[in-house]
Amino acid sequence: MEQAELTALLTPKGLRLLDETDAAESSSDVAAAVSRLRSAGHSPDLVSAVIGQARLRAKARAKFGTFADRMLFTRAGLEQATRLEVAARHAGRFRDAGVTRVADLGCGIGGDALGIAGIGLDVLAVDADEITAALAAYNLAPFGGAVEVRCSRAEDVDLDGVDAVWLDPARRSAGHSETARVGADEWSPSLDWVFALAARMPAGIKLGPAFDRDRVPAGMEAQWISVDGSTIELVVWSGVLARPGVGRAALVIRGGAAHELTAAADAPDAEVRELAVDGYLHEPEGAVIRARLIGEVARDLQAGMLAEGIAYLTSEAALTSPFVQTFRVREVLPLKVPAINAALASNGIGTIEIKKRGVDVDPAQFRRKLRLRGDASATLILTRVGPKSAARRVAILADRV
The missing domain is CATH 3.40.50.150 (Vaccinia Virus protein VP39)
Structure with a gap:
């Protein structure tokens, strides 16, 4: 926002006009609103400020709720x-x-x-x-x-x-x-x-x-x-x-x-544990990973690490925690497209969520190689399992709990 726009906006007329202007979401909405306000005789600075603020207020509701409707913003702010x-x-x-x-x-x-x-x-x-x-x-x-x-x-x-x-x-x-x-x-x-x-x-x-x-x-x-x-x-x-x-x-x-x-300090990681079919995989929240408190969550869930240095946990017990997203394991497959496509076909999966850690795979490109047909949905987790000396790449077909 430039000083001229701010000066035009911070007047009874400018603020009243802003409150009367609906949010303009698309480019065509913006163009129509600008044309309408300019035709009504409002200055370019005021029109620019009003339209800009109307758009920012709409975006700000995600952070400020209804308070956004009486606030003013810059994009960076x-x-x-x-x-x-x-x-x-x-x-x-x-x-x-x-x-x-x-x-x-x-x-x-x-x-x-x-x-x-x-x-x-x-x-x-x-x-x-x-x-x-x-x-x-x-x-x-x-x-x-x-x-x-x-x-x-x-x-x-x-x-x-x-x-x-x-x-x-x-x-x-x-x-x-x-x-x-x-x-x-x-x-x-x-x-x-x-x-x-x-x-x-x-x-x-x-x-x-x-x-x-x-x-x-x-x-x-x-x-x-x-x-x-x-x-x-x-x-x-x-x-x-x-x-x-x-x-x-x-x-x-x-x-x-x-x-x-x-x-009090970073928590030591849990030991690596074998991933069991029909067991559970847990993905810690980002705040837990950044705080290095994965080990604390693992002990609460009676879980082990999926692999050294990989922020996934595995357990046999059906325990959940607000500090993780939990998945029930269906199948553990080699990280190879033919094996994955065969599992997708046999389960009738047409909608897939892809997650990955510890493997050099682009999920968007990998998705293009998958044959998705059917009404079922699942999550595909691409990662490593096992101790560092015997780690292997796998694709885990799972369902969110």
């Missing part, structure tokens, strides 16, 4: 924003630690600040970009004096009177539309500054889930989070926000229900 249900859980940790005023340094469009203010805490929301800060101020306006928004660099903010900080250091280039990734050490503010601040006062630091875990400072809690099958972030907690005795945590949210696995 929406992409990077924390989902409201996750932000609310982060906010609860601040509240439970006795924090009353939080500085959100790098607030973006205000997603995390929304969660913090929503449970009654005071927030100082800061962003270095003028347009982004203006949108955050609009999104957080319903909270009145409980929220203060500033346009400033995080490093320049006076934290006197603040109990704790929330930081989302930028991992991408500046801009409102595109989000090109930057180099490993190109963070704003720098990670050295961020971690030094977290060592001085309670902090929550939002990072990408693939962040190098060896860079997490000793003594801080590392919490990986998965939502509906996607691993979305790593949060590093310090001070009173870090739970005693917890060094690693995997928070799994699916369908609104939350489950968490915690440990």
